[in-house]
Amino acid sequence: MSPPPTTAQRISDIPRQRAGLAPDDTAVVEDGRTVSYAQLWANVEAARAYLQDQGVATGDRVLVVAENCLAVITLLFALSELGAWPVVVNARLSEREVDEIHAHCRPRLALFTHGASPDALRHGVRYRALESVLPGLGPLMAGALDTASPREPEAVAREVAALLYTSGTTGQPKGVMVTHRGLLHYARVTVASRRLRPHDCAYALMPMSHVFGLATVLLSTFQAGASLYLCARFSAADVVAALRAGEISILQGVPTLFSRILAHLRAQGPGAQGPGAQPWGRLRYLYTGGGPLDLTLKREVEALFGLPLHHGYGMTEYAGSLFVTRMEQPRADCSAGQIVEGAELRVVGADGQPVPAGTPGELWVRGPGVMRGYYHAPELTAAALRPDGWLNTGDIGRLDEDGALFIVGRTKDLIIRSGFNVYPIEVESVLNAHPSIRVSAVVGMPGQDGDEEVVAFVEVAEGQAFDVPAVQAYLKERLSPYKRPQRILRVATIPRTASGKLLKLQLRGMLAEPR
Template identity: 50%
Template sequence: AGLLQFARVSAESRALTPADRSYACVPMTHIFGLGTVLAASLHAGAALVMRSRFDPADALQALALHQVSNLQGPPALFTRLLAYLDEQGVVGMPPAPALRYVYTGAAPLDLPLKNAVQDRFGQPLHHGYGLSEYAGAACLVRRGQWREDTAAGVPVEGAECRIVDDAGRELPLGETGEIWLRGVGLMPGYFRDPAATAQVMREGGWYATGDLGRIGPDGALHVVGRLKEMIIRSGFNVYPGEVENVLNQHPSVLRSAVVGRKEADGNETVLAFVETVGGQALSDTDLTELQTLIKDQLAPYKRPTSLTAIEALPMTHSGKVLKRALLDLPAPV
């Protein structure tokens, strides 16, 4: 019932019709591919341009020649697409005569990437928030809305969202806490795992997501990061996404990841890893500019202890960074 509900809600949020075509390259085993791409298209009778994996050249060809009207994927897909356009020397907007809706989800979105995608395609980059435990997105940015932030939108029909403190008390607008969800799309529990179910389900049918966020004055959800990924340094909370957003502003940085490494005294060290454009090493000028960005925009306790350039960040097939793998790398010196 939850998946069918979301198929309708997702299709209606994009005004999908049988005339639409979606570029379908995200795994259908992931709720993004299953719900947002496949189920919504089937509900509307829309067509799918099916691909087993993402290839930027093929995606651009599909946009130019095959009347693709909906382009959806995780932020990593758009990062690769923009990098390919730059490598090929494409200036301005690529040919996409039928494109009318662009969407990203399944991973955090940073503002420089959002702005770059919007500049390239002349369309608002819509964003949303969902998870496998909720059938599809629980929050979506309204179609056609241009936002100057990276909010994940407002709850969809049948979904509820609240922000709570450590004791489960609802927090006022603007305060950061754990995101709780409930609604039609919520799972009844984990398959044959009552212990795991009990760890996340709360009184009143709420699901404790483990994600951190806040609600803005317009009711839109802003996702800050993962509760488990939050770094505690000198007694202060450091949200990796905030640091990553600063690093991603530098033109030489393709994407970044920030993790905390526990020290013997119980404190945590803030470690930053960056994947550079074209895999090039960071120059002395790049490093100086990055340190200036960090100093100008981050409080001292939020500033990374180390900044390491690596060839490629470890990623899942759905476009999320495998941060635990970064902790297995040798400690920077």
Template identity: 50%
Template sequence: MPALAHSGAAPTRLHQLIDPWVAARPDALAVADAHVSLDYARLHAVTVAAAAQLQALGVRAGDRVLIVGENCAAVGVFVLALSRLDAWASVINARLSAREVDDFVVHSGARRVLYTTHVSPDAEKHAQRHGAQRVDWQGLGPLPVGPLAEAVEAEPCHAAAEDQVAALIYTSGTSGAPKGVMLTHANLMFAAMASVHIRRFGPGDLIYSALPMAHVVGLSTQFLGCMASGSAVLLEPRFSPAAMARAFADKGVTAFTGVPAMFVKLLEWSRDQGVPLAAPKLRFLCVAGSPLTPALKADVEQVFGLQLNNGYGLTETAPTVAQTRIDVRRDDCAVGVPLPGVKTRIVDATGAEVPDAQIGELWVRGPNLMKGYYRNAAQTRAAINAEGWFNTGDMARRTDDGALLIVGRSKELIIRSGFNVYPVEVEQVLNSHPDVVQSAVVGRTVEHNEEVVAFIETVSGTAFDEPALRLYLRERLSPYKLPTEIHCLAQLPTTPSGKILKTALEAIARQQTAA
């Protein structure tokens, strides 16, 4: 495990994470993209300059500032600069629609909106819609800034890291309406430091980051985890299997975390192109954001000769709740044991704990838990009880060694003829078929019952043989778990981070029955 450079008082703000490395390794690479490369000394200088410029642009402590863009060094600089001002950073993926972005601007009460147009044509469109003007930023070049919202009020500020909000992150809304999650400096630094320890990040590591910083994994465990460890992060605006393969082969990447779909697409690209995947420096691989299937785990491990680690978390928990350990080999798809300091309970519908190995709803409490949902105290109270337990809405059970195994969302549970069907179980069997790239299973209400509806994406060039797939499923699933319908789509709908949008698939399923 790398020795951390922090000495003396613990940091209380995000920007302080880099201070030890500015002193100890000023010339070491900190953050890079296709346009900008900053060592720790330069990152510090550029961040200080950006904070001064933001202040000159009217940004105050307690203000919310939206960063509409895609992964690049500028996003990281702005996050650290806003930390210096005690302003809240809210990174918004530029690929969202005009309505979605505008809703976030209004809901957050943004004082200013910044745009990383140099890496995102979509950010340019939003900037033009909002009448943004280009401003020169030291070390970053010209980037647009939206008009000052003079009427918005600043939120109160707090000296304690556990009270002061650092980031306002909007959930992806894969299974419902997005919510503004308030994460404090303490929340994010806890997750960042946990990433350092468990993933053993340190000087000399180069982390490849294709997960958007608009989502909590990209911001917290990747960007801030790198900053806390003295390692370097290579930021990719958009995931591309070809770009990822080149980075692994030629740029000395040592660690990568992605959603399952990224690994699926990378392996598929390698097969289609006939190009073997080379990763001479790679030492750590991890999946997050969506359930891992045994078939994908086996395929990735065979190709890279490394364990594919698994983790679990939510935006509300900054994000990490549990993580598999590098030195503990797992052949299952459990997400590991909870982080030190994070408490978990698995409960039934009455809130009583269930025996080990039984399925129940997962509750979490710890220093990673959000301050609450912005401007929605009622929603916060519904999610976090009086004792500080957060109801994740996920169904889980404990394995024999105490690891958590996530079996699905409680809201996604399908009750078919009185039997419980967990979509992830059906998806794992579907994904184990050699012709299926990825799948998603949703429920559909019919008269007095629910049906199982499956959507699949097949390997390129492979014809969809539904009878053969149904035979394969019948050999591996109980009759009540078998899909009523199987729909083959050219591409499953996903969020910008690669998570499958089940709400969109549920709408398709409803339309099918209406037709």
């Protein structure tokens, strides 16, 4: 059966339509339990009734502190039906981070999926939430209702589908008002670009608090009438077992997910690797996003699975990916592919004018996925959105002759060394190719005479020695002098967000601490 015709106006229309067209088809597989689209929609209606009984209505925000589980998906669609905004927060965030988001969005109700997440339980206890078994949702903790929480005007409330928080480069949370229009458009684009069909089953590890998990994984999969293999936490052994059992056909995640699968299989010995040793069931599509792709990792993943590793570029502020590599034209490089349907791109210099073809510049985008703005942050919104609809992404990239996009770095991550531009992503890609380095992060720090110092943090691969002179000699053959790190520092773990994004602000803070 092909995907239903698009008459959706809000994200909850997707599962409603599928429940009507194919009620018995599988929507979610979670911990061995199978939930049909009809069962999912019955849960959504029961959850909507519960929320209404609690006083939740159009224009409210509801904080959901959770890890991936069926209750999160149910709440997303139930709140969509009410015109209220889900504010899904990864339960593994710190107490400070959760509290800052709570204070900023002022939710009418806070819910905690403690049955699927010990961290959600921890936060729920802090907020003195009470445990209940709720219709359509199962065991959940609910905080006290904030009757003083102001409601958004109905017109705005009906336009926005969710409030997704991102820390950005400042470390302060920013609430991105993601629209129904943008998410629905991207779901349709993704179904076409990945050729998703109802018989597909997508691995769903990416948090629903992140646009990758919400748009690329959840909504796009349901738009196709396919199913989710839902996971709260990553286990390489479980993923490999599910792949070999033929349970997963679409494997998507951040680059770290793939590197951990490789590490797990290496630890199992040579016989555990490659389709020659064990077929990969019905796996047919691999995709990574949410961070830069290293060429070495790409080649290793493709050799392991015997499939192209597709890549893309997107952001929360655009409700999904802007560029994706094409299935019919897999690439040998680490390009983010071609622009998706409906999106426009400008590559501009510091003056806001287009730069010559092939020259790195700041990326401005326009299209149906552009956010409505940052919640209660008019200055940040004005800095990002132009009156004519262009969004300044803050990323630096260049277009190849065939229109393929190569991300060079973040505007605020750019390092000026000896008068030259140093793009951290280039240095990181060279470092990551060294056999002793699992992953690296490069930052700039103020040096002498107003110059900047290039500093690299590295995680050492398991079983490898950390030989700084050897790494420096390796870099000397591959990078110009001004690009080479003046310091290479070993750390046990490079700090990341729940979605795998490197937290360079924390790394800069480590350098600023007295030693």
